[in-house]
Amino acid sequence: MEVKGRTRSTTVQISEDEMDLRRGPWTVDEDFTLINYIANHGEGRWNSLARCAGLKRTGKSCRLRWLNYLRPDVRRGNITLEEQLMILDLHSRWGNRWSKIAQHLPGRTDNEIKNYWRTRVQKHAKQLKCDVNSKQFKDTMRYLWMPRLVERIQAAATAPTSTSTVQAGAINGTSSIGSATSSITSTNTNHHLINNNNLDIHAGQMVLPPAGFNNIGQRDFGGTAQITPSYTPENSSTGASSSDSYGAPQISPVSDLTDYYNIPVCNNPSQDYFPVGYPDQSLTSPSGNYFNTGLLGLQAMEQSNQWALDGADTSDNLWNVEDTWFLQQQLNNMNSL
DNA sequence: AAGTCTCGCAACCGCAGGAGT
DNA sequence: TACTCCTGCGGTTGCGAGACT
Missing domain, CATH: 1.10.10.60 (Homeodomain-like)
Structure with a gap:
């Protein structure tokens, strides 16, 4: 039959x-x-x-x-910031190895992670007119989106009483991403994931962006955050308690990469970077550390647009002209490398 | 209010590999 | 060794709910 x-x-x-x-x-x-x-x-x-x-x-x-x-330990609800960060990072290394990625996200199923990737990440890529597997999109994730997530996690941890929809609870408990040398605690200090001046994100992989990413840093936005990514899930303790984020503040499903939507990142999926449309002004910061400069630039932009930490869907928000130009410049300089 | 569109999730499928015979 | 069965994985898509017109 x-x-x-x-x-x-x-x-x-x-x-x-x-x-x-x-x-x-x-x-x-x-x-x-x-x-x-x-x-x-x-x-x-x-x-x-x-x-x-x-x-x-x-x-x-x-x-x-x-x-x-x-299954009793299946964890439901929105993907937290931490989980997003981990998914992005692990996917950058392992690709569509959903079950393998899921092993590092207690309570999350491969199906859920797969769905998240397809419905959120690929949607972002589509909106950016990027191929999700293109080097440019991967770089955008690594140097813009992931630091942005880190920034938000950090902000949530250091401002537990903030009105932000992303609060310290999102990283409470024992869940962690990164080296085993420290752990996330609920005290908002010494988070290995969001440790000021020593943020471990990915050994040797998310350390420094292409030089072009430094440009935005020339704008003096101040601030002190420094990030030196180098975490390795292999030696991380992924034993988050199954309840550590139950009821934790959730984020908007499209609250991250959407921050950069209005930037013409790439129009041709076949090319690694879009053509340079702006003069190359590779103004490498003295520190050469994007996370000490560019990220703060982005943060400042967001703040100037009242985006920072409001947890809202920002996809409809518009960059002001100046901010847009700076981000375009940053991305364009990637292309010139 | 009704119709249409969009999105996210649940559940299906085929395939590959391991275990057992 | 060859075959069958079972399990797990990754890709795909139908459906319901909410958003939009």
């Missing part, structure tokens, strides 16, 4: 025994049955489990339902 697959135009061969197999959304009764069975017999052997439990589902379907939805 041939039956149309749920989402495919192709047909699938099923046996007579499988004719009455259910597909589609799970009912409460089915959930209850599966939970009870696993509670009594444990998980695994999914095909026989499905049969023995009396579920008219395939083993695969039962497994998926359990792992992605019914």
